Amino acid sequence: MKAFFLDETITFYSKICIFVKMKNMKYLILALSLLAIYPVQAQKKKAKVQVVKVEKSAGEKLFETMVSGTAKVMFIDSTIVDKSDFLKNIPLSKDAGDLTANATQAVYTNALGNRRIYSEGDTLKGIHLYSSDLLGDTWSKPRQLSELDAEMKELNYPFLLADGITLFFAGKGEKSMGGYDIFMTRLNTDDGTYYKPENYGLPFNSTANDYLLVIDDIDSLGWLVSDRYQPADKVCIYTFEPTNPRLNFGGDNLTNQQIESYAKLNSIQATWGFGNRKAALERLANLRKQNHEDPSQQLFAFPINDRLVYSSLDDFKSEKTRTLFKQLTELKNQLKVNEQTLEGMRTKYSSASVTEKKTLQNDLLNAEKTIQQQRTDVRDFEKKIRNEENQLLTHS
Numbered sequence: 001m002k003a004f005f006l007d008e009t010i011t012f013y014s015k016i017c018i019f020v021k022m023k024n025m026k027y028l029i030l031a032l033s034l035l036a037i038y039p040v041q042a043q044k045k046k047a048k049v050q051v052v053k054v055e056k057s058a059g060e061k062l063f064e065t066m067v068s069g070t071a072k073v074m075f076i077d078s079t080i081v082d083k084s085d086f087l088k089n090i091p092l093s094k095d096a097g098d099l100t101a102n103a104t105q106a107v108y109t110n111a112l113g114n115r116r117i118y119s120e121g122d123t124l125k126g127i128h129l130y131s132s133d134l135l136g137d138t139w140s141k142p143r144q145l146s147e148l149d150a151e152m153k154e155l156n157y158p159f160l161l162a163d164g165i166t167l168f169f170a171g172k173g174e175k176s177m178g179g180y181d182i183f184m185t186r187l188n189t190d191d192g193t194y195y196k197p198e199n200y201g202l203p204f205n206s207t208a209n210d211y212l213l214v215i216d217d218i219d220s221l222g223w224l225v226s227d228r229y230q231p232a233d234k235v236c237i238y239t240f241e242p243t244n245p246r247l248n249f250g251g252d253n254l255t256n257q258q259i260e261s262y263a264k265l266n267s268i269q270a271t272w273g274f275g276n277r278k279a280a281l282e283r284l285a286n287l288r289k290q291n292h293e294d295p296s297q298q299l300f301a302f303p304i305n306d307r308l309v310y311s312s313l314d315d316f317k318s319e320k321t322r323t324l325f326k327q328l329t330e331l332k333n334q335l336k337v338n339e340q341t342l343e344g345m346r347t348k349y350s351s352a353s354v355t356e357k358k359t360l361q362n363d364l365l366n367a368e369k370t371i372q373q374q375r376t377d378v379r380d381f382e383k384k385i386r387n388e389e390n391q392l393l394t395h396s
Helices: 002-022 025-044 058-069 083-089 256-263 269-274 277-291 319-350 354-394
Strands: 074-082 098-101 106-109 115-122 126-135 152-160 166-173 181-188 210-216 221-226 234-241
Touching: 058 256, 074 083, 074 269, 074 277, 083 098, 083 210, 083 234, 098 152, 106 152, 115 152, 152 210, 166 210, 181 210, 221 277, 256 269, 319 354
Parallel strands: 126 152
Antiparallel strands: 074 234, 098 106, 106 115, 115 126, 152 166, 166 181, 210 221, 221 234
16 A cells, blocks of 8 residues: 555656746745645545445354254255146155145145145235044044244145154244244144144255155155255255154264255265165165056055955955055054154163153153054054955855
8 A cells, every 4th residue: 555655656756846847946845845745635535445244144143053953864866846846756655645735735645645734825814734634534624733833924835754743844934044944843642732843953944945844754765845056946856865863963073164064955965975875766766666656566465364365456346445455554654664763762762861861751652652553553454454355255
């Protein structure tokens, strides 16, 4: 900066010398006095640089508080699709239920086809979640899940795990980092309401919109739908391998910057070392293949009586018993997943602290109660199917 004023001064001094030479020496004193004050005047012309402090948004602050708890997850693949119909690009197994959506509503129906959770409303009046159960041939009056509305403005894209207890959904509210975030809650089996939902954290959420989290426990695959890094009309579907219990980077000696990179999903390739990607891709390929197979051609062994064993859906004598057997298969799959989950919970409980055990105890009791009921349901389904088929055989 001093050099700048020196150059300016020299230039001005040269002009003075020329002026004096052309005119009279009597102007020299006046000229030198002007020269003396020129640097000061030049400095006064210097523009002041103002430092503007950019305040972080609430979402960015929330992101920072969650970085240390970022889940350690292997994302095996990703694909960019149109936002308007992304659900058709998720190869969800029938054993995990069914998801449909239109411009105003997203509907999840469980694998047994007897429970439905859906969104309804608009951005002005609010979007809420509702639940309805199939009673015989009629759906019950929908119940608004108002217990989830306390901190949420909009709730959408529900998904219920195979355990029938754990519910994921997208929501906007004070605990969102930006737009929609993924939240998780569990069913209180004592009164049929859901507990206070929790933000599912990183890397599943971001300061962009994160619309849907789906987990297929049978095939150990999950899908996350987000518009992070995407133009307005596109979303990215991330395929990942779910972990139970949830893992983080606590013992990996990573810097905060490295963990933040995983939290933002800067590179899914960087996560491939967290699991067996080849095996996961094979499961994904098999799942897509199964979704295109004819269910009637799938083989099994189901005893009808002491002399007869069915091995295909085509063996059943009525559509009713075929439907019952499909429900039985789905119920058995759910039971298998819940039994595996329970074993994981017991392992976690055995190594937990006294304080943690108090928290886990209630979850263990609820899980055991659910599994006991499901085992009873399986036996009842099997008995009902055999009775129906044997009656048909007797009258045929």
